[in-house]
Amino acid sequence: MKILVLGGGGREHALVWKLSESPRVEKIWCAPGNGGIAAEAECVAIDAGDVGAIVALAERIQPELTIVGPELPLVNGLTDAFRRRNWAIVGPSQQAAQLEGSKVFSKEFLERHGIPTAKMYGTYDSPADAYHALSSVAWPVVIKADGLCAGKGVFLAADFVAAKDFIERVMENSELGPGGRRILLEETLSGEELSFIILTDGKRYAPLVPTRDHKRVFDGNQGPNTGGMGAYSTDELLPDELRETIRSTIVEPTLHGLAADGIPYQGFLYIGLMLTNSGPKVLEFNCRLGDPEAQAILARQDFDLAEILSDVAGGRLDPAKLRWRAGASACVVLTSGGYPGKFENGKRIEGLTGVEHIKGVKALHAGTKLVGDVVVTSGGRVLGVTAAAATLEAALASAYEAVSGIHFEGMHYRKDIGAHSTQRKAAGD
Ligand code: AMP
Numbered sequence: 001m002k003i004l005v006l007g008g009g010g011r012e013h014a015l016v017w018k019l020s021e022s023p024r025v026e027k028i029w030c031a032p033g034n035g036g037i038a039a040e041a042e043c044v045a046i047d048a049g050d051v052g053a054i055v056a057l058a059e060r061i062q063p064e065l066t067i068v069g070p071e072l073p074l075v076n077g078l079t080d081a082f083r084r085r086n087w088a089i090v091g092p093s094q095q096a097a098q099l100e101g102s103k104v105f106s107k108e109f110l111e112r113h114g115i116p117t118a119k120m121y122g123t124y125d126s127p128a129d130a131y132h133a134l135s136s137v138a139w140p141v142v143i144k145a146d147g148l149c150a151g152k153g154v155f156l157a158a159d160f161v162a163a164k165d166f167i168e169r170v171m172e173n174s175e176l177g178p179g180g181r182r183i184l185l186e187e188t189l190s191g192e193e194l195s196f197i198i199l200t201d202g203k204r205y206a207p208l209v210p211t212r213d214h215k216r217v218f219d220g221n222q223g224p225n226t227g228g229m230g231a232y233s234t235d236e237l238l239p240d241e242l243r244e245t246i247r248s249t250i251v252e253p254t255l256h257g258l259a260a261d262g263i264p265y266q267g268f269l270y271i272g273l274m275l276t277n278s279g280p281k282v283l284e285f286n287c288r289l290g291d292p293e294a295q296a297i298l299a300r301q302d303f304d305l306a307e308i309l310s311d312v313a314g315g316r317l318d319p320a321k322l323r324w325r326a327g328a329s330a331c332v333v334l335t336s337g338g339y340p341g342k343f344e345n346g347k348r349i350e351g352l353t354g355v356e357h358i359k360g361v362k363a364l365h366a367g368t369k370l371v372g373d374v375v376v377t378s379g380g381r382v383l384g385v386t387a388a389a390a391t392l393e394a395a396l397a398s399a400y401e402a403v404s405g406i407h408f409e410g411m412h413y414r415k416d417i418g419a420h421s422t423q424r425k426a427a428g429d
Helices: 010-020 051-061 078-084 103-112 127-136 160-172 240-260 293-298 305-313 392-404 419-426
Strands: 002-007 027-032 065-068 120-124 141-145 154-157 183-187 192-200 205-207 211-218 222-234 267-276 279-286 328-335 361-365 368-371 374-377 381-389
Touching: 002 010, 002 051, 010 027, 010 293, 010 305, 010 361, 010 381, 027 051, 051 078, 065 078, 065 305, 103 120, 103 183, 103 240, 103 279, 120 127, 127 160, 127 183, 141 160, 154 160, 160 183, 192 240, 192 293, 192 305, 205 240, 211 293, 222 293, 222 381, 222 392, 240 267, 240 279, 293 328, 293 381, 328 392, 361 392, 381 392
Parallel strands: 002 027, 002 065
Antiparallel strands: 120 183, 141 154, 141 183, 192 205, 192 211, 192 267, 211 222, 222 328, 267 279, 328 381, 361 381, 368 374
8 A cells, every 4th residue: 555644743753653564555655744754754845734736746646545644734625635536535524624623613513413512602703792792701711713723722711801812912913813813702611631532434433542631831731832742541541431421422423413414524533522520521623633642542553554544535444443552652742942932943853763772662753854864853842752551650651761862952841741640540549
């Protein structure tokens, strides 16, 4: 099989890593890829959001299967362009990708089908209407920009002053671009968050192993939000009873709702949940694998990824074929100093070759590039050091051992990935 993977972050490196382990796979291209993917696939310098350029690339290289990592090509209609040509691709249509591309679309979908979610106060196209609506909400209130905003479009406002400031920046000053032209206000939920990700061919679906990620930049969940500072996976995150509740009250109504609305969904569907006192509620949908959740999930897979994804593209997914390694996995993200604010690129990364001698460890590249044969930093999130082991403690110990051997100027990482879970266990929770 010849496969094209779109994207160039840690998630895509994890996909390429696992695809390359399949005996069916003869060749992998990755567009645009990165400095680590280049060792396992042929990287092609293309903007992954540019549908025309990707179609032209596929015409030239003729992959037998294409896998889309990030949301932008999906929201831009890449899969529709491929399916019109009868080319096999894994990812939802442009219309289905609106579940991620428009918070208003997804909220209206959830409400229409009675799927548990935070109560919405309203949607607003003008800042004046939004300010006015603030007089009748409960505080804190959640403000969401409608469109894609690179993870910066959600704000939990403690009071009127903070809310007005965010709305002003997003709607009046367009700080987040066109994604902020419309906003919605919704009730704040409290509880623990959980990512529930499924793979579906439109008829059947298979849940992937559960993960939890860490969004804040500093230990103890301090500092600003990031794209993700780490993630871990262990079956204990999801007791059987909770899994069944999520399947029956959220996953199945979502898939039935999509079918009833005439929007077939094929690919990965990421459901961000808040586990509230009154049951799990949907915070958001993403139309793709999360990053760094994908790294933790794929570290535990025990099946042929190329076979399964080819089955999804062909509409013949057999959920029983998705087998997982018992135990746990963890991914610790190493970032450039200053991220998620300003940071410098081009720092030489040392110690990478030592990492893979540690059992169960893989250094997945995100913001790296090759300059000659030297790997240098080229983004905020630089590496996701990923480990799988028999227990979460062992996976974390291996990942952090590997991290201690890697160095670049300004390197930052959280020292408490998965700690909440291990502490709760120690406390008998
Ligand atoms: P979203 O992109 O909608 O998932 O929002 C990003 C993050 O904002 C989530 O992971 C939650 O931490 C938080 N969030 C979103 N909606 C709510 C809500 N209604 N109540 C509390 N937190 C929320």
